[in-house]
Amino acid sequence: MSTEVLHREHRHFAPDATWVAQANVSGHAAYLALVREAERDPEEFWGRLARTYLVWKTPFQTVLNDRNPPFYRWFEEGTLNASHLCLDVPIERGMGEKTALIFESDDGTVTTLTYHALHERVCRFANALKSLGIGKGDRVIIYIAMSIEGIVAMQACARIGAIHSVVFGGFSAKSLQERILDTGARLIITADGQKRGGKIIQLKAIVDEALSMGAGMVEKVIVYARTGENIPWDSARDLWMKPLEESQSPLCIPTWVEAEHPLFILYTSGSTGKPKGVQHATAGYLLWSILTMTWVFDHHPEDVYWCTADIGWITGHTYVNYGPLAVGATQVIYEGIPSWPHAGRFWSMISRHRVSVFYTAPTAIRSLIKASNLDPEIHPQRFDLSSLRLLGTVGEPINPEAWMWYYQQVGNSRCPIADTFWQTETGGHVIAPLPGATTLVPGSCTLPLPGIDAAVVDETGQEVPPGHGGSLVIRRPWPAMLRNLWGNPERFQKTYFPSELKGYYLAGDGAVKDPTTGYFTITGRIDDVLNVSGHRLGTMEVESALATHPMVAEAAVVGKPDDITGEAIVAFVVLKQQRPAGAEAQQLASTLRQWVTREIGPIARPRDIRFGDNLPKTRSGKIMRRLLRSLACGEPMTQDISTLENPTILDQLRETL
Numbered sequence: 001m002s003t004e005v006l007h008r009e010h011r012h013f014a015p016d017a018t019w020v021a022q023a024n025v026s027g028h029a030a031y032l033a034l035v036r037e038a039e040r041d042p043e044e045f046w047g048r049l050a051r052t053y054l055v056w057k058t059p060f061q062t063v064l065n066d067r068n069p070p071f072y073r074w075f076e077e078g079t080l081n082a083s084h085l086c087l088d089v090p091i092e093r094g095m096g097e098k099t100a101l102i103f104e105s106d107d108g109t110v111t112t113l114t115y116h117a118l119h120e121r122v123c124r125f126a127n128a129l130k131s132l133g134i135g136k137g138d139r140v141i142i143y144i145a146m147s148i149e150g151i152v153a154m155q156a157c158a159r160i161g162a163i164h165s166v167v168f169g170g171f172s173a174k175s176l177q178e179r180i181l182d183t184g185a186r187l188i189i190t191a192d193g194q195k196r197g198g199k200i201i202q203l204k205a206i207v208d209e210a211l212s213m214g215a216g217m218v219e220k221v222i223v224y225a226r227t228g229e230n231i232p233w234d235s236a237r238d239l240w241m242k243p244l245e246e247s248q249s250p251l252c253i254p255t256w257v258e259a260e261h262p263l264f265i266l267y268t269s270g271s272t273g274k275p276k277g278v279q280h281a282t283a284g285y286l287l288w289s290i291l292t293m294t295w296v297f298d299h300h301p302e303d304v305y306w307c308t309a310d311i312g313w314i315t316g317h318t319y320v321n322y323g324p325l326a327v328g329a330t331q332v333i334y335e336g337i338p339s340w341p342h343a344g345r346f347w348s349m350i351s352r353h354r355v356s357v358f359y360t361a362p363t364a365i366r367s368l369i370k371a372s373n374l375d376p377e378i379h380p381q382r383f384d385l386s387s388l389r390l391l392g393t394v395g396e397p398i399n400p401e402a403w404m405w406y407y408q409q410v411g412n413s414r415c416p417i418a419d420t421f422w423q424t425e426t427g428g429h430v431i432a433p434l435p436g437a438t439t440l441v442p443g444s445c446t447l448p449l450p451g452i453d454a455a456v457v458d459e460t461g462q463e464v465p466p467g468h469g470g471s472l473v474i475r476r477p478w479p480a481m482l483r484n485l486w487g488n489p490e491r492f493q494k495t496y497f498p499s500e501l502k503g504y505y506l507a508g509d510g511a512v513k514d515p516t517t518g519y520f521t522i523t524g525r526i527d528d529v530l531n532v533s534g535h536r537l538g539t540m541e542v543e544s545a546l547a548t549h550p551m552v553a554e555a556a557v558v559g560k561p562d563d564i565t566g567e568a569i570v571a572f573v574v575l576k577q578q579r580p581a582g583a584e585a586q587q588l589a590s591t592l593r594q595w596v597t598r599e600i601g602p603i604a605r606p607r608d609i610r611f612g613d614n615l616p617k618t619r620s621g622k623i624m625r626r627l628l629r630s631l632a633c634g635e636p637m638t639q640d641i642s643t644l645e646n647p648t649i650l651d652q653l654r655e656t657l
């Protein structure tokens with residue numbers, strides 16, 4: 001989105017009086033009071049919140065230890081347990097019989113679980129993990145689809161201080177294996193398969209394949225029987241989840257851990273090399289999950305909350321597993337996809353479960369707009385969405401048209417939209433409106449949350465004037481920020497706190513601040529990271545995958561804008577053999593697409609593959625990516641190509657298959 005769009009966007013929506021009256025942060029003045037409190041004395045502010053919102057086993061004395069930046073330590077001396085906060089605390093507060101989870105399966109079967117029942121399952125499973133010798137600090141890989149069992153697995157790890165690393169079920173055996181080795185996991189929790197869109201997708205077979213490439217430290221694989229299909233079994237290694245759980249005691253005293261104890265590792269793509277293991281700390285992360293549930297999602301006890309993200313992504317960690325449970329919410333979790341058995345599934349679920357707070361991604365909204373244009377039967381206006389009071393979006397910039405549709409057609413022009421900007425690394429929302437306090441502008445994530453010192457800067461860390469584009473940074477540390485990259489402190493420091501930026505946290509996104517309102521608009525990644533359907537992928541990651549194919553000599557990958565997925569992957573490929581044409585080129589393109597799917601997963605499959613005898617390079621041999629981007633988009637070439645070693649190559653690469 002360009003700066004002009006923001007300047008042209010005059011529509012704005014102030015919170016109405018009833019909303020303001022009932023909101024947890026009521027009115028703009030209340031928001032400003034929090035912002036000022038944080039500015040006046042950040043440590044005092046965070047200390048107050050950590051004492052108010054977290055439940056400590058032992059209290060902390062130091063709010064922030066910043067003696068060794070960027071390795072910040074928060075609430076150091078305190079001890080607590082995440083699963084205690086998510087289960088025992090709501091129960092102690094009288095919510096034992098409240099519904100915690102409403103699980104809807106792919107085929108529409110609904111299972112509900114109270115806080116008591118979830119607590120019991122988590123305790124049994126935590127004891128089962130202990131019986132296998134898993135304990136504090138051990139890494140556990142979770143490779144499972146959206147399910148109650150996935151949440152039980154994450155919570156059980158947290159209960160015994162084991163560090164979970166959830167791998168999205170769409171990742172390939174190879175990607176899974178990289179994560180198994182990088183974490184040094186001793187245990188994998190998976191399912192026989194998953195059900196999505198009426199189809200069964202294997203999971204255990206992929207785990208087997210990953211382990212056959214080298215199992216590292218893995219001793220056991222626990223399998224949740226979801227599909228009941230016959231699967232290969234290694235009786236020395238594999239265990240079924242249910243009998244294991246049921247043989248255990250329903251009581252499990254939480255393992256109290258230090259505030260800074262790693263709660264989880266979650267891999268995400270960077271601009272270079274292999275995915276990075278983003279490491280989050282227990283206390284700071286939980287504090288922010290609770291605060292953003294309270295402030296941004298305005299959590300009220302009677303809400304029925306639904307975040308459509310998968311637990312394989314950070315959104316599913318903060319806003320499915322930890323945040324909602326820690327505030328004692330009733331939440332919907334869904335196994336399947338938005339388009340099954342029809343593209344009205346989301347609206348039908350909102351209406352049947354009386355969802356009041358709904359959080360999804362722009363890519364889903366855009367595909368549902370398209371679907372309801374084609375089939376009026378599944379248009380949101382055909383469903384009773386009167387239970388909704390608040391909508392949210394995340395994952396990529398939302399275009400004002402999609403925003404307006406979401407606002408009018410889904411929210412009936414009654415529900416504020418929280419456009420939440422954040423990242424795997426930030427742990428939770430960092431720039432987002434507070435629905436009872438902030439006037440909304442379509443396409444803008446509005447203002448930084450209290451305590452978040454966000455700014456738009458130039459290459460030297462100097463703030464740029466409002467209205468000018470620059471790089472988004474966060475200048476002061478905050479409790480939910482990532483603590484490290486697993487096993488790679490150098491990369492952590494280099495990637496997020498480059499020396500020229502005065503110690504600021506570098507987000508990797510471009511942003512512009514509105515001169516009058518101070519509102520932020522995110523303009524997209526400024527590094528080599530793509531955003532396809534809200535999923536992050538490194539161009540280098542896809543290029544490396546292509547380059548491992550025996551026929552490929554060289555490959556370059558860029559993103560091109562796409563109406564539905566935000567960006568689509570275009571790969572420019574040079575083969576070791578002659579440049580193919582016609583049917584042969586088609587055939588090879590399809591082989592390479594499958595190859596990338598196998599190497600990384602279906603989310604990385606290139607939309608468009610083009611073959612050339614070479615790639616456009618400067619005389620020093622550097623690939624000219626800007627040119628490739630113009631080619632991918634079919635734009636006229638405005639760049640200076642005089643430094644190009646091989647200008648004739650451009651004609652070849654312009655040709656689509």
Ligand code: WT7
Binds near residue numbers: 423424
């Ligand atoms: C990247 C982070 C945070 C959970 C989902 C993605 C983009 C995210 C927004 C938004 C504009 C957004 C950014 C960011 N992004 N939310 N509301 N407006 N862009 O987490 O995989 O770590 O990706 O997603 O480019 O850097 P992630």
